[in-house]
Structures are given as C-alpha cells and as structure tokens.
Amino acid sequence: MWLYAGRRIVLTIPILLGVTIICFALVQIAPGDPIQNLLSPTATAQDAARLRAAYGLDQPLMVQYFIWLGKVCVGNLGMSISDNVPVAGEVLHAFVNTIVIALISVVLAFVVSMIFGVIAAYRTGSLADRLITAVAVFGISVPPFWLGVILVIFFAVDLSWLPATGMGASGSETFSYFRWADFKFAIMPIIALALPPLGIMTRTTRSSIAEILNQDFIQTLRAKGLSEAQVIVHAVVNIMPQAVAMLGLQLGYLIGGSVLVETVFTWPGTGYLLNKAVLTRDIPLLQGTILVLATAFVLINLVVDLAQSLIDPRLKRS
Amino acid sequence: MNAMTSPDLSQATPHPAPFLRVEDLRVKFVSRDATVRAVNGISFNLERGKVLCVIGESGSGKSVMMRSLLRLHPKKRTVIEGTMMVGEHDIGAVSDRAMTQLRGSLISMVFQEPMTALDPLYTVGDQIAETVRRHEGLSKEAAWARALELLELVRVPSPERRLKAYPHELSGGLRQRAVIAMALSCRPSLLLADEPTTALDASVQIQILVLLRKIQQEMGMSMIFVTHDLGVAAQIADQVAVMYAGRIIEYGNARDVLLNPQHPYTKAMLAATAKDQDRNLPLEAIAGNPPDLRALPDGCSFAPRCKYAGPDCIVTMPPPVTDIRGHMARCFKVEAADGPLAFDERVAEPA
Ligand SMILES: Nc1ncnc2c1ncn2[C@@H]1O[C@H](COP(=O)(O)OP(=O)(O)OP(=O)(O)O)[C@@H](O)[C@H]1O
Ligand SMILES: [Mg+2]
Numbered sequence: 001m002w003l004y005a006g007r008r009i010v011l012t013i014p015i016l017l018g019v020t021i022i023c024f025a026l027v028q029i030a031p032g033d034p035i036q037n038l039l040s041p042t043a044t045a046q047d048a049a050r051l052r053a054a055y056g057l058d059q060p061l062m063v064q065y066f067i068w069l070g071k072v073c074v075g076n077l078g079m080s081i082s083d084n085v086p087v088a089g090e091v092l093h094a095f096v097n098t099i100v101i102a103l104i105s106v107v108l109a110f111v112v113s114m115i116f117g118v119i120a121a122y123r124t125g126s127l128a129d130r131l132i133t134a135v136a137v138f139g140i141s142v143p144p145f146w147l148g149v150i151l152v153i154f155f156a157v158d159l160s161w162l163p164a165t166g167m168g169a170s171g172s173e174t175f176s177y178f179r180w181a182d183f184k185f186a187i188m189p190i191i192a193l194a195l196p197p198l199g200i201m202t203r204t205t206r207s208s209i210a211e212i213l214n215q216d217f218i219q220t221l222r223a224k225g226l227s228e229a230q231v232i233v234h235a236v237v238n239i240m241p242q243a244v245a246m247l248g249l250q251l252g253y254l255i256g257g258s259v260l261v262e263t264v265f266t267w268p269g270t271g272y273l274l275n276k277a278v279l280t281r282d283i284p285l286l287q288g289t290i291l292v293l294a295t296a297f298v299l300i301n302l303v304v305d306l307a308q309s310l311i312d313p314r315l316k317r318s
Numbered sequence: 319m320n321a322m323t324s325p326d327l328s329q330a331t332p333h334p335a336p337f338l339r340v341e342d343l344r345v346k347f348v349s350r351d352a353t354v355r356a357v358n359g360i361s362f363n364l365e366r367g368k369v370l371c372v373i374g375e376s377g378s379g380k381s382v383m384m385r386s387l388l389r390l391h392p393k394k395r396t397v398i399e400g401t402m403m404v405g406e407h408d409i410g411a412v413s414d415r416a417m418t419q420l421r422g423s424l425i426s427m428v429f430q431e432p433m434t435a436l437d438p439l440y441t442v443g444d445q446i447a448e449t450v451r452r453h454e455g456l457s458k459e460a461a462w463a464r465a466l467e468l469l470e471l472v473r474v475p476s477p478e479r480r481l482k483a484y485p486h487e488l489s490g491g492l493r494q495r496a497v498i499a500m501a502l503s504c505r506p507s508l509l510l511a512d513e514p515t516t517a518l519d520a521s522v523q524i525q526i527l528v529l530l531r532k533i534q535q536e537m538g539m540s541m542i543f544v545t546h547d548l549g550v551a552a553q554i555a556d557q558v559a560v561m562y563a564g565r566i567i568e569y570g571n572a573r574d575v576l577l578n579p580q581h582p583y584t585k586a587m588l589a590a591t592a593k594d595q596d597r598n599l600p601l602e603a604i605a606g607n608p609p610d611l612r613a614l615p616d617g618c619s620f621a622p623r624c625k626y627a628g629p630d631c632i633v634t635m636p637p638p639v640t641d642i643r644g645h646m647a648r649c650f651k652v653e654a655a656d657g658p659l660a661f662d663e664r665v666a667e668p669a
Contacts, residue, residue, distance in 0.1 A: 216434035223388055223429075224449040224500060225422030237439050313484040314438060 077288035098269030117205025139199025248304030336363035374561035443481030570645030
C-alpha cells in the first residue's frame with residue numbers, strides 16, 4: 001500500500017515537469033509578440049530590446065525555461081502584464097473560487113447521481129428509471145452556458161429570486177458559502193456546473209450498479225438473509241472504486257471547463273481569468289492560470305488513484 | 319398443554335411429518351418471447367438429518383429447484399406453483415420479510431462457484447459476521463468471535479489471519495470453506511448445496527465433501543446436495559433423486575437408485591459413468607440432447623432419446639410408479655407388482 005502510494009507519488013513528478021514544459025512551450029508557440037503590446041507606437045528598436053532584456057526574453061529558450069521553472073517552484077509566476085500585480089496571487093485567488101464551487105457542484109452531482117443511479121438500476125424499466133434517464137440525458141446534452149443563460153432569464157430576470165451574476169454584495173474577498181446573502185449568488189452557477197456531471201455520473205452509476213446486481217455474490221447475499229437495503233449497500237460499496245475515479249474525472253473537467261459558466265455568471269474564477277488573459281493577451285497570466293489548472297488536474301488524478309487503492313482491496317497489494 | 323403432548327406424539331407416530339415436503343413444484347420463467355418450464359412438477363420428502371442427492375444433466379432444473387426453496391428467483395419473471403413446506407414454514411406463502419429471516423438461518427445455500435460467491439470488497443470475517451449479526455443480533459465482537467469458530471469448524475488453517483483476508487487472497491478451496499462457514503453460521507436446519515465441489519480440484523473436492531458430510535451429521539442438518547458426480551452421490555446420499563427436464567424421473571434410497579436403477583435414463587447414465595473411468599466427466603454420454611424447455615413434448619420427456627421407447631411413450635408423461643420401499647420411477651415399462659420395482663422392456667405402454 002505505502003509502496004504503491006510512494007511509487008505513484010514519485011511517478012507524478014515527471015508528469016508535472018511535462019506540464020511545466022507544455023505550459024512554457026504554449027507561450028512560445030502562441031502568435032503575437034507580447035513586447036509589442038507594451039511598447040508605445042513611437043518606441044524604437046532599442047527600447048524594444050531593452051524591454052526584452054528586462055523580461056529575460058533575449059536568453060536562449062532552455063535558459064528561459066529553467067529560470068522560469070526556478071521561479072515557479074518558489075511560487076513566483078511573474079507579474080501580470082495588464083494589471084501589473086503578481087500572477088500567483090491573482091491565480092490562486094481565482095483558483096480557490098473555482099475549486100470550491102466545482103467541489104460543491106461535483107459532490108452534489110455525485111450524491112444525487114448515486115441515488116438516481118441506484119434507483120434506476122434497481123427498478124430497470126420502471127417509470128422512475130425512465131424519468132431519471134430523461135434527466136440524465138438532458139444533463140449530458142444541454143450546453144452549460146445555454147443552461148446558465150436560461151437560468152438567469154428565468155430565476156434572475158423573470159422571477160427575481162436570485163441575483164444574475166457576480167460573487168455577492170460583499171465582493172469575492174469576503175464571500176462565504178455559509179451566508180445566505182452570498183450563497184444565493186452561487187446557486188445558479190452550481191446548478192449549471194452540476195448538471196452535466198450529474199447526467200454522466202447517473203448513467204455510469206446506473207450501469208455499474210446493474211452490472212453488480214447481476215453478479216453471483218449478490219445471490220449469496222440474498223441467500224444469507226440480507227434485506228434488499230443491505231444488498232444495495234453492498235452493491236454501492238462495490239462500485240465505489242469506479243465512482244471515485246468518475247468523481248475525480250468530473251472534478252477535473254469542471255475546473256478545466258468552467259470558462260463558459262464562469263463567464264456567463266461573471267464568477268471570478270480561473271475560467272473567468274483565462275478568458276480575461278486571452279482577451280488582453282496577458283501571457284504571464286495565461287501561462288500561470290494554465291499551469292495551476294494543469295497541476296490541479298494532475299494532483300486530482302493522484303488523489304483519485306490513492307483513494308481508489310485505499311478502497312479497493314484488490315488493488316492494495318498488487 | 320401442547321408443548322407437553324407434542325413430543326409424545328412425535329415418538330408415537332411411526333412416520334413423523336417430514337421436515338421438508340415439496341409437492342408438485344412447478345417453476346416457469348416468463349419472458350416476452352418464450353416461457354421456459356424449468357421445473358415441471360417435483361414432489362419429494364426429506365427427513366431431518368438426511369441427505370438427498372439430486373443428479374441430472376446440465377439444464378435439468380436442479381439449480382432452479384434449489385433457488386425456489388429459498389425463493390431467490392426474480393419475482394417479476396418467475397411463476398412458482400406447488401407447495402414447499404420446511405418445518406412449519408410454507409415457503410410459498412410467507413411474507414418477503416419473513417423470507418429474509420428464514421434465509422441463512424433456517425435454510426442456507428452453498429453455491430457452485432466459490433470464486434464469485436463472495437463479495438470482493440468485504441473481508442471474509444465481515445461477510446460471516448454480517449450473517450450472524452443479521453440473524454442473531456450479536457455485537458460486532460461476538461459475531462467476529464463466532465466467525466472465527468466457524469472458520470475453525472470448517473478447518474481453515476490460520477483462521478485469525480483468514481478472517482481479515484479478502485476473497486481474492488484465498489484459494490478456491492479456502493473460499494468454498496468460507497462460503498460453507500457462512501452458510502453454517504446460524505445453524506441452519508436445511509442446507510442446500512448446489513454442486514459445491516464441482517469447481518474445485520479433485521483432491522480438494524474430497525476434503526470438502528468429507529467435511530460437509532461430517533458437519534451435516536454432527537449438526538443433524540438435512541441437506542440437498544446437487545451433483546453431476548455419481549461417485550459423490552454414492553458417498554453421501556441417503557436418498558437420490560434423478561432429474562430430467564424439470565421432473566424427478568427416479569427417486570429412492572441411494573442403494574436402490576444407484577445399484578438397481580430402473581428408469582432407462584438412470585440406467586444409461588450409470589452405464590456411461592461406469593464405462594468412463596473419469597468421474598468428473600459431465601453426464602453427457604447419452605446420445606441425443608435434452609428437450610427444449612420452451613416447448614416440452616407431451617409424452618415422456620426422455621422418450622426421444624430412449625432406446626426402449628414405444629409409440630405411446632410420446633403421448634403422455636408416465637405417472638410415478640412406487641414400490642413398498644419407496645423406490646419410484648416414471649416409466650411405462652417399470653412395474654412394482656410384487657415387491658421391488660422392476661423394469662421390463664416387453665411391457666406394453668397403455669393405449
Ligand atoms: N432466471 C431464469 N430465466 C430463464 N431461464 C432460466 C433462469 N434460470 C434458469 N433458467 C433455465 O432453466 C433451465 C434449468 O436450469 P438449471 O440452472 O436449474 O439447470 P441445472 O440442472 O442446475 O444445470 P447445471 O448442472 O448446469 O447447473 C435452463 O435451461 C436454464 O436456462
Ligand atoms: Mg446448476
């Protein structure tokens with residue numbers, strides 16, 4: 001177990017290095033010259049060269065990479081060009097906004113999908129099964145930003161129940177999920193974020209539970225006198241390794257794919273930041289955001305793998 | 319008053335009511351495109367502490383019959399008719415709740431495949447303790463202590479360690495012992511063993527068999543033991559029932575059926591095994607195929623494969639013919655005129 005965990009953690013290091021290389025390379029490949037954006041139209045070639053040297057852009061690529069990597073390792077992601085504040089702080093703040101709402105959404109989707117999936121699998125072909133399948137298919141196929149817009153029109157514009165956008169009256173600095181005045185700003189983003197994973201996870205849970213219920217050991221459980229509720233608990237425990245993997249995957253998708261939803265709701269997270277960085281050609285900010293997101297993705301996978309090996313005894317000792 | 323008189327009564331009666339009574343059991347599976355008649359009128363009795371061996375080809379309905387006794391079939395698609403009395407419990411009539419309480423305590427089952435019969439995500443100890451706690455409401459510690467005793471009972475080496483093991487960490491033989499321990503955990507009165515040794519190595523088979531027989535005798539359980547293996551049947555059976563296409567076509571004391579078979583199917587089966595030295599071979603050596611259970615013929619279901627079959631054998635199913643010793647066969651050519659059953663191929667079928 002510890003051996004496996006240790007090996008898995010060590011194996012993560014080259015992946016993370018790969019992530020940094022790609023992040024670094026992305027910026028090199030990106031068209032356009034960031035220096036040109038900073039210069040006034042009247043600047044001379046010498047001004048350009050000076051500025052280039054000041055940002056270290058005149059060094060060979062390898063050197064640039066290692067200098068950059070060294071800074072990254074101590075948490076220095078450079079200064080954002082448009083706002084002239086440290087990228088690290090800006091990205092971190094946005095990342096917290098994103099990961100918290102993504103976690104809430106994915107956990108909510110997970111719990112509901114477990115309940116839906118179990119009911120649908122246990123009562124295959126029933127009305128409940130068909131209703132749940134309809135909800136799941138809706139969740140999978142509806143574009144989240146469209147859903148976001150519809151939610152805003154309905155709940156914010158027509159009914160005026162919920163605020164349309166932003167992160168609360170008090171601003172994102174003091175936002176608290178435990179304060180209703182703040183929390184209501186999060187409701188619609190959570191719904192928009194949770195629905196697609198809810199759909200996918202419901203389908204997966206339904207088919208996994210149905211598969212488990214067809215296995216021989218379920219008959220043993222019934223034969224020894226367990227109630228149907230107890231049998232279902234066994235079935236749910238048996239899909240947990242898969243379910244945790246699915247949860248991690250969906251969380252990864254959510255933090256990476258939140259651009260549209262965060263833009264619709266002006267939620268100041270990484271998706272919103274990415275959007276801003278691209279539109280303003282803020283390369284350090286873009287690079288920093290992608291790096292943090294990619295790293296988070298790798299770490300989520302690591303946690304999922306470790307959790308899986310903890311849950312599934314068949315993986316523990318191999 | 320009742321409590322005082324009933325023991326006297328049971329002693330006075332020469333034939334006490336049998337512990338297990340199955341009467342005209344019929345099971346069919348209904349689906350959109352076909353109805354599979356897996357069991358077509360089975361009747362037998364089994365007394366306390368006796369072993370009934372059920373033998374028959376693959377697909378003859380042995381497992382379906384066993385699962386019916388625990389009502390394990392999916393409710394929606396299954397139609398079960400007939401009477402099954404276990405002790406004073408009418409299996410067909412008890413509520414679902416009561417049925418879950420009978421399962422694992424009054425009646426237990428051991429399945430054919432030890433590799434897939436246990437939940438892979440729970441330890442062996444958890445799975446045994448779960449059964450005990452369910453039926454006897456013991457504390458967790460007491461249930462684990464019982465689980466340990468049970469593993470000792472079924473002769474699992476280093477049982478403390480095995481309690482904490484997961485099924486995939488055990489060999490097939492050990493897993494089957496764990497399954498047996500689980501089945502025995504609440505001292506059932508009736509053990510249903512559905513080919514418990516078929517999936518195991520020959521040497522392990524014998525160990526498990528001896529163990530089951532010994533425990534069965536010590537605990538005074540009744541047991542129904544399904545097997546393909548006539549050698550196994552000879553070793554442990556008090557009674558033998560031979561099934562064909564969902565019916566018992568021959569039934570009686572183990573000696574009568576195995577040494578003096580009367581039904582042509584039993585005869586052919588015994589002859590086929592005697593010729594082959596390998597007892598593990600399935601009983602497939604009789605020419606022809608078992609009938610299609612979706613469209614059973616009207617007459618004797620064995621007639622198409624029977625070398626003695628006459629024109630009338632395909633018209634009606636022969637009724638059971640029973641001699642004074644309780645040896646029964648369902649064949650027009652079997653008679654019990656004077657004493658034991660006798661097969662005579664010259665006997666004409668009824669017109
Ligand atoms: N749930 C079910 N639905 C439909 N048909 C079934 C079902 N269960 C069993 N059958 C059919 O009933 C017949 C008898 O099956 P059963 O498992 O009882 O045979 P068996 O005598 O135990 O054979 P084996 O020796 O191979 O275990 C088979 O044709 C099988 O296909
Ligand atoms: Mg079977």
